[in-house]
Amino acid sequence: MNTHTTHLIRSVGLLLFILGFGFFIAVFFLSGYQLTDDVLKQELQEENQSDQAPNAAGQETSDNTEESFMPKSMYTIVQEEAEEMLGKVYAFNFSFIRDFSDVIDRSNQQIRGIYGITSDEMEQMVQTLAEENNLAYTAEAAGAVFADDTVGRFKRKMLQDYTGWLEGKQFDNPDNLRSQLAGTVASINRDVTQQKGIGRYEQKGVKTAVVKAATIGFVKDRQWLVFIISYGVTILGALLYLLPRLYVHPGIKNNHIFHSSLKHRGWLGMMLGTFLIVFYVILYFYPYYMTNWILVVDPISQWLNGGPAGEFFLYGFLYTLCILVMGIRMILNYRHSNYHIIRTISVIFFQTAFAFLIPEILVRLNYPYYDFKNIWPLDYDFFFPGSLSQLIESGGLGIFMLGWGIVLIVLAVPILVYFLGKRWYCSWVCGCGGLAETLGDPYRQLSDKSLRAWQVERYLVHGVLVFAVLMTIGMIYTFFTGSGSLLGIPTYSVAEVYGFFIGAGFAGVIGTGFYPLMGNRVWCRFGCPLAAYLGIVQRFKSRFRITTNGGQCISCGNCSTYCEMGIDVRWYAQRGQNIVRASCVGCGVCASVCPRGVLKLENAEEKGRFGKPILIGNDSVRVDQ
């Protein structure tokens, strides 16, 4: 094939890619929205039923007959508040979501009105306690002021839960008692919506489900067509753009990377970075804006796990596709190296099978969603009480999963790192690593190689590891004792902070969003607590190293430039020293880009692993063998 033909195919590919991807972006804006009663019924009644299930059982139904006052269901309240919205057609999700958020706020306000403790009730409590209990607080005495109906019982329960620490406390005068109670009542009233309304955590899900269900128009009516254009055309374009590389002689072709706007922080790179950051912010914090994208992969989700798609199904789907298509690119670009071919096939396999398909199939079979290759502390919620109970309650397979996860942490990590280096995980198995090595490969040269960056890296990544360990200790303590507080620190809040800043912010928004700005391993290098753990083993007890071939280094700098972890490989190579670094993920690209074949990744005897920095040269190389 001549260069003219390949050029043409590449241009067509690029055009198709831009069209397909452009369409994908356009889909974000393409729907109309109309809230109907059916939508509310479908999305809220389920919510409410499951929500009420624990305290609705038994006594409540038996008492029902006597009750004069039936509290309204959440569905009824929202329906009331949403009256103005019902039937109205919105052209943009922004206005629809704004109005619906108001509906939720107003509904929660109503809930507070129904289930909140009023100031009258509080006054009564103070009086009762003063008159009948000698100003000693007991929940039983205080709770007597509430009526004996559903609402009253709920209030009594809340009071009991929130005043455990007050039980039996003696007050000097009613004012002290009143001020103590006022604080507690305020928190109860604040938290009432968590239990009876649409709570803070639930809102994301409710909004996403409602927006998705309320969608009308093109995208909803022609899911498959939209799917084929936004995915099929994009992928076809990408492949047409990539495949002509087969006609270029195999070998390292890093031509024009630093002339490229996309790959060297030019305007294209900035735009892509912005897109990725916005994508992650929406995904983690405002998923209800991306319902059109979710809608398009609904059929895939139905087919795989039998249920509708959520934002994380969309994410998993996109993630796997990126690794697949960019994995093909990786294989084409490095097809002269079996190491890269096998390694890339490995990350594609582990992402597709372990991270994407198996968990979805498990869900379909009514087992817990579980990624068999995800290891704590990267999988930071593995020891959360919720996850632990879910695994334990899922019978044999659940227990196996729990055991498997623990074996990975305590046996697989140290043993495999000893024999193979941390690369067995970071650049062969891990999902984050998989994305970095495929989608992120064009940006590896953007990592910061300065000494300063290395210093920051060591504090940061080990700091996150410590944070993860402490947070997990708290969670395990909570699981066994049921207490949400360890040494006066609220364990759930710590976990929440971790999830927000590390799990979503660092790993997602910064980790991937910053590919075009700071290279493809920002998370792995500065944030991943598992990488920190693997790295400590690799640094101190492993057979892995990058061997330097005698005095052959010409200090050109290709190795350091293309090290995604920002290791100044040349610093070692030019003095004939082996490279042993905690952060090295063993991607092997330094050895591939070296124009003199000076570097080799290998597992060999531990003895002499570091190599001494040799005075290179005079009277032949002096190498420790």
Added chain:
Amino acid sequence: MKKICIIGNGVAGITAARHIRKQKSASEYSITVISAETEYFYARTALMYIYMGHMTFEHTKPYEDGFWKKNDIALVRDYVRQVDISNKRLRLQQGEEMPYDILIIATGSKSHRVGWTGEDLQGVQGMITIQDIERMEENTRHIQRAVIVGGGLIGVEMAECLHSRQIPVTFLVREEEYWHNVLPLEEAKMASRHIRGHGIDLRTGAGLKEIKGNAQKRVQAVVTTAGEEIPCQMVGITIGVTPQIDFLKESAIETDRGVLVNAFLETNVPDVYAVGDCAQHRQAPEGRKNVEQIWYSARMQGETVAQTICGYKTRYVPGVFFNSAKLFDIEYQVYGTVHPQPTEEEEHFYWEHQGGEKSVRVVFEKETRSVLGFNLMGIRYKQAVCDRWIKEKASIMHVMEHLQEANFDPEFFRHYEKEIVARFNQQYPDRAVKLKQKKSLVATLLGW
């Protein structure tokens, strides 16, 4: 306190500076490095990668800018016009005079020229300095064809540079195959084939007669020795390099092609040393040329002179020769002595992969059968192992038997030792050997 001045911030001068500083503190020796080319040390070997966009200039600097201050090595950006030996002073371009106690000359090379008509035209250039790369950016903008004259390593690097920008290249090489003055015929043929495979118009046995310019004094064509006129807008002259020592002409420092030095890298003037490309050894070290313009040799000389200056007088003994390069996609390594034509006393064993892009050549002495050198294309061998075999005069049979020990190819790469040894046994049935098999794949993976 002694003041050491080093002229030239290439690898020879910088290695000297670093090794002196390793042994002597700033209160004992002050070190000043003077360079007209750049403020900071960079790897000249990476020039092609700057032009091709693999790296920026920043990436080619092996040390961060703060490194020099931290190590008390002063950097001066200036050009030395004259060396005043009697007063121990340097005259710099910008008028200043700089006294020294010890002087190291490490000025490197410049492009070799032979006085062709038109060699000063705009668009004619070599590729040695960062300024050459800047000039090449200018000279290759919107051009239809470039001609490169001289088939050495810089020539092929320049061809690769221009190829990366889809500029058609005609490559005039005097030898019958590319670099056959260094590479044995089979490897030279392989290289020629490979270069042509990338679409380079490689003309072997061809030379330059003259360069023609237009009215604006820009190059517009070359005429070959065969009389053919090739229109082109840029001409790369890569017929070798020559020591850059013009500024020493009026001094009493003895020069020939380069600055003449003894085995301790001392010139005829006390306290003046010369290292690297610009040095010419009065007596060439064993198995070496008297002017050896190689990165590795320059680095070794820099290190050696540092020992001497710090009071450990050390003879320059470069040891077993080695060099390496990359010809487009084929990596090349050489250890020991490999002549382009076998000499009377030596024999060459050569194996080439059927794909025509990998080969192994082992040179050994006919009489004693001890190995003298390795020439490798597309396969990596360990320097330490080859070096040891050559030094210990291991026999060719021993080498063949233990060939796997030398392999340095990446994991999962196909190994050819079996094929190579089979070929050897076929060629020398009376000396047949059995290859010592290395471990299984699993064992190799686990490093057992």
